[in-house]
Amino acid sequence: xxxxxxxxxxxxxxxxxxxxxxxxxxxxxxxxxxxxxxxxxxxxxxxxxxxxxxxxxxxxxxxxxxxxxxxxxxxxxxxxxxxxxxxxxxxxxxxxxxxxxxxxxxxxxxxxxxxxxxxxxxxxxxxxxxxxxxxxxxxxxxxxxxxxxxxxxxxxxxxxxxxxxxxxxxxxxxxxxxxxxxxxxxxxxxxxxxxxxxxxxxxxxxxxxxxxxxxxxxxxxxxxxxxxxxxxxxxxxxxxxxxxxxxxxxxxxxxxxxxxxxxxxxxxxxxxxxxxxxxxxxxxxxxxxxxxxxxxxxxxxxxxxxxxxxxxxxxxxxxxxxxxxxxxxxxxxxxxxxxxxxxxxxxxxxxxxxxxxxxxxxxx
Numbered sequence: 568x569x570x571x572x573x574x575x576x577x578x579x580x581x582x583x584x585x586x587x588x589x590x591x592x593x594x595x596x597x598x599x600x601x602x603x604x605x606x607x608x609x610x611x612x613x614x615x616x617x618x619x620x621x622x623x624x625x626x627x628x629x630x631x632x633x634x635x636x637x638x639x640x641x642x643x644x645x646x647x648x649x650x651x652x653x654x655x656x657x658x659x660x661x662x663x664x665x666x667x668x669x670x671x672x673x674x675x676x677x678x679x680x681x682x683x684x685x686x687x688x689x690x691x692x693x694x695x696x697x698x699x700x701x702x703x704x705x706x707x708x709x710x711x712x713x714x715x716x717x718x719x720x721x722x723x724x725x726x727x728x729x730x731x732x733x734x735x736x737x738x739x740x741x742x743x744x745x746x747x748x749x750x751x752x753x754x755x756x757x758x759x760x761x762x763x764x765x766x767x768x769x770x771x772x773x774x775x776x777x778x779x780x781x782x783x784x785x786x787x788x789x790x791x792x793x794x795x796x797x798x799x800x801x802x803x804x805x806x807x808x809x810x811x812x813x814x815x816x817x818x819x820x821x822x823x824x825x826x827x828x829x830x831x832x833x834x835x836x837x838x839x840x841x842x843x844x845x846x847x848x849x850x851x852x853x854x855x856x857x858x859x860x861x862x863x864x865x866x867x868x869x870x871x872x873x874x875x876x877x878x879x880x881x882x883x884x885x886x887x888x889x890x891x892x893x894x895x896x897x898x899x900x901x902x903x904x905x906x907x908x909x910x911x912x913x914x915x916x917x918x919x920x921x922x923x924x925x926x927x928x929x930x931x
Contacts, residue, residue, distance in 0.1 A: 588629045593661045598762050601803035603639050603648035658802050662770040696730035704732045742783045742827035744820040748838035749788045750811040760885055761806050763914050764837045772798045785823050789816030791844055810844035810853050817869040824878055832878045839886040841894055842866045858894055870902035880904040
């Protein structure tokens, strides 16, 4: 019988299952800097207010399943919990899906450019052989065909002039240093600015690992000083009682990029404030009031050094103060780089778009 059969509507049980709760839990882990106990306390509060679970599956069941599936582990029986390596990877993957969810799967490799040269992706172009071309670029079939045409079949010989080379697309390999500001201002004024920065860094690292495995990504944080951190440290990253030593961050980023044997080198800097600190010997020179000319000039000097070294700096500014934006414009002009004045919600989109765009260029 053709038509529509109507039946009584039976609503689904309220509350989510493990996968739904896991998404919330991973978000809370990022916000609490990897504190499992605090994240679970928040989950209990959310459950009481919004009925995340039902009578058949409670937060206790969820915690046990997290242990069984190796997302968390007990450090001290029943009291202290910590995130496992699997849990850390799950946080990075969720960040990638959240920020770069529209990415289509593609083959692993480098970034396609409009230039030809040494690469591993063939195109339809052919040309004559030049000294220095690798043997695997030679089109054997067409080269033999040229030899027969040029010399005849009876007296076959193959010369350099007969060789035909398959052209390949040049692909840029990029080294990126991501600088994250962890000065105290990243949590001032009731606004959490460090969590979006962490999520973006985790998403970017996961993107590079899976889509551009030949690229490199180094992550450094800067406050009074600057130091490198591992990707696995990102969920636990916290803001400290620091000033903003942008000079130290750029110097460390340049030291890292000097050791990278790649043609494209770039710095992404996520910050919300002005440089307020310098280190002079063992002492710190600090000034949080306005833009200090001494600190400003040192910072602009570093921007100029990066420009001379062929290292572009892209600044992602998550503050809207006009005088700070003016400083960023001057900094960007000195480096010949780029600047984005981003909201916290749009930070990941901006970084992704600029990252992909930069790899399509060839630095000479």
